[in-house]
Amino acid sequence: MKLRSLLRAIACLPLGLGLATALPTRAENYPDRTIRMIVPYTPGGSIDTVGRLVAEQLQRLLGQPIVIENTPGASGLLGSLAVKKAKPDGYTLLFNASSQTYLPLVVKKPTYDAQRDFTPVGQIGYVPLIVAVHKDVPARTMKDFVALARQNPDKYTWATSGLGTTSHLSEEMVNRALGLKMEIVAYKGAVPQLTDVAGGHVSAAISPMPGVMPFVQGGHLRPLAVTSKARVASMPDVPTLAESGMPGFELLSWYGIWAPAGLPPAIANKLNAAIGQAVQTPALKSRFDELSFVPTRSTPEEFRRLIEGDIAKIGKAVRDANIQIDF
Structure with missing residues (x-):
């Protein structure tokens, strides 16, 4: 069929059908x-x-x-x-x-x-986030850690994966809700964030579970709480933040x-x-x-x-x- 005849045939089709048929979306x-x-x-x-x-x-x-x-x-x-x-x-x-x-x-x-x-x-x-501290921090519970941070306001610090992230917002909210004055140190992602906590350069972090768990399993970080409404099945002994002094708190990533x-x-x-x-x-x-x-x-x-x-x-x-x- 010649080009002119083809174009005429397309033009005679119902509106929208010609182009849809001739040119696939x-x-x-x-x-x-x-x-x-x-x-x-x-x-x-x-x-x-x-x-x-x-x-x-x-x-x-x-x-x-x-x-x-x-x-x-x-x-x-x-x-x-x-x-x-x-x-x-x-x-x-x-x-x-x-x-x-x-x-x-x-x-x-x-x-x-x-x-x-x-x-x-x-x-x-x-996924929930985990509140985790360096293995040498002398706190086994969130209550212990809050007491230490209040007694030593310049000693303990947070690491965050980046400003404006769920990690950062969680740490800001914990600071304000529990009356802490812990400095928040920002990193370019969860790996450098958690690596520095595991190395003892920063005291603690709140970060999503997939990134934290290898450090917990390796014995470098200790989990104190999770940010979900209910406890996590894989860590039944780790309480929620809502159970640890922040009633009603939930923040998921x-x-x-x-x-x-x-x-x-x-x-x-x-x-x-x-x-x-x-x-x-x-x-x-x-x-x-x-x-x-x-x-x-x-x-x-x-x-x-x-x-x-x-x-x-x-x-x-x-x-x-x-x-x-x-x-």
Whole structure:
């Protein structure tokens, strides 16, 4: 058929049908090349560990390689900004934790809007944080540690994986709720954070379980409490912060995948479906169990509502505690 005749035939089709038939939607072809997934922290931490596990399953389901790109710096800000500026075509994704939502709440001059500048693709799951101290700190319980920190206000310090992270917010809230004056030392990720606590350079940290557990199992850190509402099955003898002087306290680190704002809904839905399959694979569920990580399934809309709700809840806590940082 000549080109003119082909164009005439397409024009005669019902509105929208001609182009949809002649030119397949991008979602039908997606993905047809390597996907870049940015993790805005150093390799080896909780977010990086879970991100690599998920990426391994996603590339199998999507049929294309997924390359993890660690972009640490400024409490995850550098990696988030790299994704914000990327083309919204599904080939640049962000794997991050709830700190992606919290960071703009605590910085004096926000550099991105957590709702407007990104497309929520899907939540991966959530995990409690552990309050852990160096093995030589003479405290076996949270009550013991609080007493020591009050008696020696300049001796004990917190390490955080980055300002504005769930780790940082937890430590700020503990300081204020329990009347502590412990300095908070910021690091570029959970690995340097926990390594310095294990080395005795900093006294304590509150950090997600996947990153803390190797140090606990190795005898370098001692767990005092968890930030979940209930005790963790793998550590039944470790009480919650709510049981340890902070009634009603709960703060979990949840993980998810974002894309730049403007990602076509068809591509977001295709990615979301693959995420839902990935987190349910037996191999991944087995590893998640080892990490005390609870996988979840959510639509992009459900993930958006989670983010919206957390901004309201954590935003109030941040304002009440007057937490503010300046890069």
